[in-house]
Amino acid sequence: NLSNMMKVAVVGGEGIGPEVTAQSQRVLNWFAVKRGVPMTLREAQYGIIPYLATGKVMPPDTVEAMEEADAILWGATGGPETKEVPAAARKAGSLLGLRSKYDLYANLRPIVAHPALSDSAPLKASVLTGVDFVIIRELTSGIYFGEPRGIETLADGQRRGFNTEQYTTDQIRRVVRAAFELARTRRNKVCSVDKANVLETSVVWREEVIALHAAEFSDVELTHMYVDNAAMQIVREPRQFDVMVTGNIFGDILSDCAAMASGSLGMLPSASLGPVDRFGRRKALYEPVHGSAPDIAGRGIANPLGSILSVAMMLRMTMNRPEDADLLEKAVASALSGGARTADIAEAGAKRLSTQEMGDAVLNALDNVA
Ligand code: NAI
Ligand code: MG
Structure with missing residues (x-):
């Protein structure tokens, strides 16, 4: 057929x-x-x-x-x-x-620590046992696509490179929805990662996550984490995570970091939907x-x-x-x-x-x- x-x-x-x-x-x-x-x-x-x-x-x-x-x-x-x-x-x-x-x-990156690899992995076996989480990285927006961007020469001869971090309500909601829906098929936990203490895009991100959660996904356990802490927590206690959702650049960096919880960057698959x-x-x-x-x-x-x-x-x-x-x-x-x-x-x-x-x-x- x-x-x-x-x-x-x-x-x-x-x-x-x-x-x-x-x-x-x-x-x-x-x-x-x-x-x-x-x-x-x-x-x-x-x-x-x-x-x-x-x-x-x-x-x-x-x-x-x-x-x-x-x-x-x-x-x-x-x-x-x-x-x-x-x-x-x-x-x-x-x-x-x-x-x-x-x-x-929606870029899904599952991180699973295979017990057989605990001897060669950079992290201790006691940290790795049972690690099984998914990072969902937003893939079509954020600073990798934001305008204006460019390199300009200033009046004093210096060069200045600039990029624009941005997220709209719809862009946030659709990827966060994917995270909540995936969590429901797993351990029902979502950790949303942002930098809402510094960035306006992250303020909007966090408020939209909270609103969507209240409206449609209040059965899912939701936490928020700043990206710098998230990098540390992935190394300190990766077992705490089920589904992590974040923007484009944070997801790019955190998923290479999370690769170490699976032993090697060469172990990690992904799907972009x-x-x-x-x-x-x-x-x-x-x-x-x-x-x-x-x-x-x-x-x-x-x-x-x-x-x-x-x-x-x-x-x-x-x-x-x-x-x-x-x-x-x-x-x-x-x-x-x-x-x-x-x-x-x-x-x-x-x-x-x-x-x-x-x-x-x-x-x-x-x-x-x-
Ligand atoms: P990379 O992921 O290519 O390599 C980083 C390190 O991990 C290297 O030491 C490499 O040997 C090792 N490694 C990666 N995959 C491996 C595997 N399957 N088996 C064993 N070891 C492995 O990242 P790098 O070096 O920063 O970038 C190289 C090029 O790849 C750049 O041009 C970059 O733009 C591009 N790139 C492309 C991506 C894509 O096609 N989706 C994603 C990341 C980087
Ligand atoms: Mg990358």
Whole structure:
């Protein structure tokens, strides 16, 4: 039945993006073949390679693949500051532009501490045990998009860079709504993070959160935290959080910090969701939280689990296959407890798997747990 066939655009991108995405694509294929999940995959290029061939980092074929897709599996963008891609060409096909184009306002970043990783994690096992929370980062507004912005030269010859932090009622309410709704499916707790003691945007943010909570979500336990304290609490006692919701820049920084509660940045998946249309569908982009990691790109040693776990999020949120999502998460946990380790999560002296071998370990685990 073609109508329930989910279309997935697979865009590896740059740096370690294509390396990790190759493994998550194998996992997607496994679910199509072994579990009959109805999907078609369309690979498309992004970044320096299509730029050199066509002059565009995001060529028309890629735009079309993403346009028709229900879900985009994205790798990474960015790399060493080469002169090869001029800033304007980069900007014309940027990831920020994509988030904006599809109005992908809700960025979900689950942080789970796998017991098997407690020996190699930067935080103590006693801090990590039982950590399981989700950061929801607003992704289409705030200081990354606010106008005016620019760099100007002042009368005295100094340069001045400036950006604008801003949030409107609607922008706050829709992402906070997503947080309350998600909390109801979990431990029913939302922590809203802002800087309301200093920033007007945060004053509006906090007041809107309180109003929405009172009007529609008073059954959910709500707390507020200043962002600097939140950074500290994520390291001190990450177990206290269930769903954390915050603006664009705070969410960007806090989620890299929270990555340490899962052992490695390479472990973290994410989903970026757009508005629900009148057919009940929503555009979604799934990607690991990490970037293109130029320091290790091309060596086949990157951890593919952030990308693979993004496939679990896709199965759950776009394909409505919660059992298959659980299956994949179990397979990853089983591969880890079986000792599978890429370099970033390996203890000193332990055997280090390549990116491809970690993909093998997850596929083997899938065959065993299925
Ligand atoms: P990064 O996330 O690429 O790397 C940070 C550190 O984590 C590096 O030491 C890297 O080796 C390590 N790391 C990241 N992913 C890993 C993985 N899967 N396995 C093992 N180790 C991993 O961030 P960085 O270095 O700040 O940025 C590099 C480039 O990526 C920049 O051009 C940046 O703009 C871009 N970027 C792109 C993102 C995206 O495509 N969504 C997100 C973040 C950064
Ligand atoms: Mg970031």
